[in-house]
Amino acid sequence: MMKKITYLLTGMFLFVAVNVVKAQASQECNIKYNLFKGNYVTKKYAEAKVDLEYLLTNCSKLSVNIYKLGAKIANRTNDHTLAKKIYEGRLVNFPNKGAAKAHSEYAKYLIKHKLASSDEVFLILEKAYKISPKEMSVKNIFRYFTGITEKYKDTDPQKVFDTYDDVIESVQEKLDDYNVKIAKLQAKEEAGTIDSKEKKRLKAYITNSTSLGLVESGLDAKISGIATCERLIPIYKRDFDTNKTNGVWLKRAVSRMYNKGCQTDPLFETLAKAYADATQSADAFNFIAGVLDNNGDKKGAAQMRKKAFDLETDPLKKARLKLREAQGARGSRARALAYEALKYNPNMGKAYLYIASLYQKSANSCGSDEFEKRMVYVAALNKALKAKRVDPGCGAGRYISSYKKLVPSKKLIFQKGVSSGMSHKIGCWIGETVRIP
Known part of the structure; x- marks a missing residue:
C-alpha cells in the first residue's frame, strides 16, 4: 500500500x-x-x-x-x-x-x-x-x-499558354478585388468622409492595381510572339478530341483564338459550339453570338447575346459581356454599349479606354480644321484620365501619353483665336463638350 x-x-x-x-x-x-x-x-x-x-x-x-x-x-x-x-x-x-x-x-x-x-x-x-500565384509578388x-x-516556347507551347491563362486569371481576380475596394474608398473620398487609415489603404490599392496592370500588359507582350493563329490552330486541332468536353480548356482555346483574331478559321466555330455544349455558360453563349454574327445571322446573334447577358448574374462579368459587344460595334452604337457596361461596373477602366479609342479613330472626320481635329484627342484624353482614376490597373498610362502629344498646342489655340479653359463642342457623332487645354 x-x-x-x-x-x-x-x-x-x-x-x-x-x-x-x-x-x-x-x-x-x-x-x-x-x-x-x-x-x-x-x-x-x-x-x-x-x-x-x-x-x-x-x-x-x-x-x-x-x-x-x-x-x-x-x-x-x-x-x-x-x-x-x-x-x-x-x-x-x-x-x-x-x-x-x-x-x-x-x-x-x-x-x-x-x-x-x-x-x-x-x-x-x-x-x-x-x-498560390495570388500570393506571389x-x-x-x-x-x-x-x-x-x-x-517551353519551342518544346511545349501549350504549357506556356496554360501558365499564361492561370496567371492572367489570378491577376484579373486581384484587379477585380482592387476595383471594388477602390470604388468604395473613392466614393468616401468624394463625400469627404474618408479617414487617414482609409486614405493610406486607397493609396496602396491604387499602387498595387497599377503594378498588376503593368504585369498584365507585360505578359501579353511576352506571349504575343508565341500565340499566333499559325501556331494556335494546329495545336487546338490536335488536342480538340481529347478536350472537347473540358470546359476550362475550351474556354481558354476560344478566348485565345478570339483575342488573336483567328475567328475566320472554321475551328473557332467548332470550339465555340463545344464550349457552349460543355458549360452552358453566359461566356460561351456570347462567343456563339459572335459566330452567328460572322455567319450573317444578326437576329440570331442578338438573341444569343441577350441569352448570355440574362444568364450572367455577376455585375463585373455582365460589364465584360457588354464591353465585348461594344467592341464588335461602331461609332455611337459602340459608345452606347460601352456606357451600358459602365452601369454594371462604373470603375471599368477598359470601357473608358474603348470610348477613347473610338474618339481617336474619328479625329480626322470630326473637325473642319487642325484645331477641331486635335480637340477630339482632348475628349479621348479625358476618358483615358477617367479610366486611370477609377481603375489604375487598366493600363491607361500609354493611352494618356499618346493623347497628350496630340492635343492642340498653345500656338494652335492662339491662331484659332480662343483661350485655354474655354469650352468647345466637338462635332459629328461624338457631340461632346470639353475644355480647351
Missing part, C-alpha cells in the same frame, strides 16, 4: 514539475517574443536578432510572425545565413500559413543579393506558383512566366 502511495506521489510530483517547466518555458517564450517585437518596431535590429535566435531555437512554433518579422530583419541586416534559416524554419513549422508568399519573398531576397542562379530562383518561384509573377516561356 505504501509503495502504491509513493509511486502515486512521485508521479504527481513529476507531472507537476513537467508542467511547471513547460509553463516557465512558455512564459520565457512570450517574454522573448514581446522583446523581439519591441526591438523590431524601434528598429533595434541587433537586439532583435538576439531574441530572434532564441525564438527560432526554443519557441519555433509560437507564432508565424517570428518568421515574417525575422525575414525583414535578415533583409535589413543582409544576414544571408539567418535568411535561409528563417525561410526553411517557416516552411517546417508553418507549412500552411503563407507558404507561397514565403517562397516568393525568399526568391526576391536571393535575387537582390545575387545568391542563386536563375534556375535555382525559378525552382523556388515554381513552388510558390503551384501553391508582381515582379515574381512576371519572372516565373518569363522562365516558363523561355523553357
Whole structure:
C-alpha cells in the first residue's frame, strides 16, 4: 500500500514539475517574443536578432510572425545565413500559413543579393506558383512566366499558354478585388468622409492595381510572339478530341483564338459550339453570338447575346459581356454599349479606354480644321484620365501619353483665336463638350 502511495506521489510530483517547466518555458517564450517585437518596431535590429535566435531555437512554433518579422530583419541586416534559416524554419513549422508568399519573398531576397542562379530562383518561384500565384509578388509573377516561356516556347507551347491563362486569371481576380475596394474608398473620398487609415489603404490599392496592370500588359507582350493563329490552330486541332468536353480548356482555346483574331478559321466555330455544349455558360453563349454574327445571322446573334447577358448574374462579368459587344460595334452604337457596361461596373477602366479609342479613330472626320481635329484627342484624353482614376490597373498610362502629344498646342489655340479653359463642342457623332487645354 505504501509503495502504491509513493509511486502515486512521485508521479504527481513529476507531472507537476513537467508542467511547471513547460509553463516557465512558455512564459520565457512570450517574454522573448514581446522583446523581439519591441526591438523590431524601434528598429533595434541587433537586439532583435538576439531574441530572434532564441525564438527560432526554443519557441519555433509560437507564432508565424517570428518568421515574417525575422525575414525583414535578415533583409535589413543582409544576414544571408539567418535568411535561409528563417525561410526553411517557416516552411517546417508553418507549412500552411503563407507558404507561397514565403517562397516568393525568399526568391526576391536571393535575387537582390545575387545568391542563386536563375534556375535555382525559378525552382523556388515554381513552388510558390503551384501553391498560390495570388500570393506571389508582381515582379515574381512576371519572372516565373518569363522562365516558363523561355523553357517551353519551342518544346511545349501549350504549357506556356496554360501558365499564361492561370496567371492572367489570378491577376484579373486581384484587379477585380482592387476595383471594388477602390470604388468604395473613392466614393468616401468624394463625400469627404474618408479617414487617414482609409486614405493610406486607397493609396496602396491604387499602387498595387497599377503594378498588376503593368504585369498584365507585360505578359501579353511576352506571349504575343508565341500565340499566333499559325501556331494556335494546329495545336487546338490536335488536342480538340481529347478536350472537347473540358470546359476550362475550351474556354481558354476560344478566348485565345478570339483575342488573336483567328475567328475566320472554321475551328473557332467548332470550339465555340463545344464550349457552349460543355458549360452552358453566359461566356460561351456570347462567343456563339459572335459566330452567328460572322455567319450573317444578326437576329440570331442578338438573341444569343441577350441569352448570355440574362444568364450572367455577376455585375463585373455582365460589364465584360457588354464591353465585348461594344467592341464588335461602331461609332455611337459602340459608345452606347460601352456606357451600358459602365452601369454594371462604373470603375471599368477598359470601357473608358474603348470610348477613347473610338474618339481617336474619328479625329480626322470630326473637325473642319487642325484645331477641331486635335480637340477630339482632348475628349479621348479625358476618358483615358477617367479610366486611370477609377481603375489604375487598366493600363491607361500609354493611352494618356499618346493623347497628350496630340492635343492642340498653345500656338494652335492662339491662331484659332480662343483661350485655354474655354469650352468647345466637338462635332459629328461624338457631340461632346470639353475644355480647351
